Amino acid sequence: MIGCSAEHIKAIKRLIKKDMLTYLIYGCKAMDRKNLTVEISKLDISGYSKETKEFTHFIHHSLENEYRFLYEVKVNDRSYGYKHPDFDDELITEINGSTFRLKESSISAYKRTVELAMNITGDPDDFYNVHIFKMELEVTGIESRFEKAFWQESLCTMYHLYTIGNLKGAFMNAFIALEGYLRVIMNNTNTPFQRLYESLIGASYEQKQAQKLIKKIPQLARMRNAIMHGHGSDVEKKHIEDVLLQLAYIHDIKR
Structure with a gap:
């Protein structure tokens, strides 16, 4: 020795x-650190008035099936956005001058949830027909599949x-x-x-x-x-x- x-x-x-x-x-x-692709079905933006030209929309996503503990989640700034039927596989954050941008993100370590605050400017109806929101995350924590x-x-x-x-x-x-x-x-x-x-x-x-x-x-x-x-x-x-x-x-x- x-x-x-x-x-x-x-x-x-x-x-x-x-x-x-x-x-x-x-x-x-x-801990484990890996990249994770997340797709969220149609986001509910009802209730936002057209007169409100800028507002914050919150997205909650659970990783409790994939992780026993979360410490850190980073969102790839260049790899998030909506999948739109008119734009093939391209991820978009702007439609008809209306924009959708990541404002901030936070996590709950033990609840294993990610919360994103998205800043939307323009007409919310521009995003109404967009069905899938996709993002690339860098996740640090304990994966459920590993002991x-x-x-x-x-x-x-x-x-x-x-x-x-x-x-x-x-x-x-x-x-x-x-x-x-x-x-x-x-x-x-x-x-x-x-x-x-x-x-x-x-x-x-x-x-x-x-x-x-x-x-x-x-x-x-x-x-x-x-x-x-x-x-x-x-x-x-x-x-x-x-x-x-x-x-x-x-x-x-x-x-």
């Missing part, structure tokens, strides 16, 4: 700090809490993921966490980088215990990053 070089550890640390989501997707495979380990699902929960500012919740889920992954790869549910961690490091224990990581474990474990037993603890982003770095280290040396 050789362990990671100092340069590799530093590279992972930079990635976690700069783009944690990319690390979770490609480093831990905790994820509990430690990976804990990372998804961690990141959701992290992005909404719940650092204590994020820290606890990061630690759950770290200990859960460690026990899975060591096939051990009884040995105390810190002793199990050090036994995994093995020959890597003498490495300078490994020693720096191991020295942080007692502090992180104390913070975990304090929160778990209701005493609270001052959690900062760096503490979450430290836990993820521990996970990254053991993940790499077990590959």
Whole structure:
């Protein structure tokens, strides 16, 4: 067991700090990212007056059959619009001077729904005979067809809490993921966490980088215990990053 070089550890640390989501997707495979084509049948724009020259129309689309958890959904600005019988397969966002443009999008992570706010200008009747709305999405989340380990699902929960500012919740889920992954790869549910961690490091224990990581474990474990037993603890982003770095280290040396 050789362990990671100092340069590799530093590279992972930079990635976690700069783009944690990319690390979770490609480093831990905790989430999936893919392109998805969505077609929605005729949109109901009844009730919009011709006198209203500009209005916002909301589109709600559920992905609950495809995903167990959503984190991020991006709409391709060049790949959405109406399919019109007079324009073959071309996607259109303008008819007779009336326009249909994406204003903003949002998601509900656990309800697994996407909401689009579309800005329509002109006469809504121009869009009345348009039957299909099509869009290309880049979706990040956990697909229903894939099974994820509990430690990976804990990372998804961690990141959701992290992005909404719940650092204590994020820290606890990061630690759950770290200990859960460690026990899975060591096939051990009884040995105390810190002793199990050090036994995994093995020959890597003498490495300078490994020693720096191991020295942080007692502090992180104390913070975990304090929160778990209701005493609270001052959690900062760096503490979450430290836990993820521990996970990254053991993940790499077990590959």
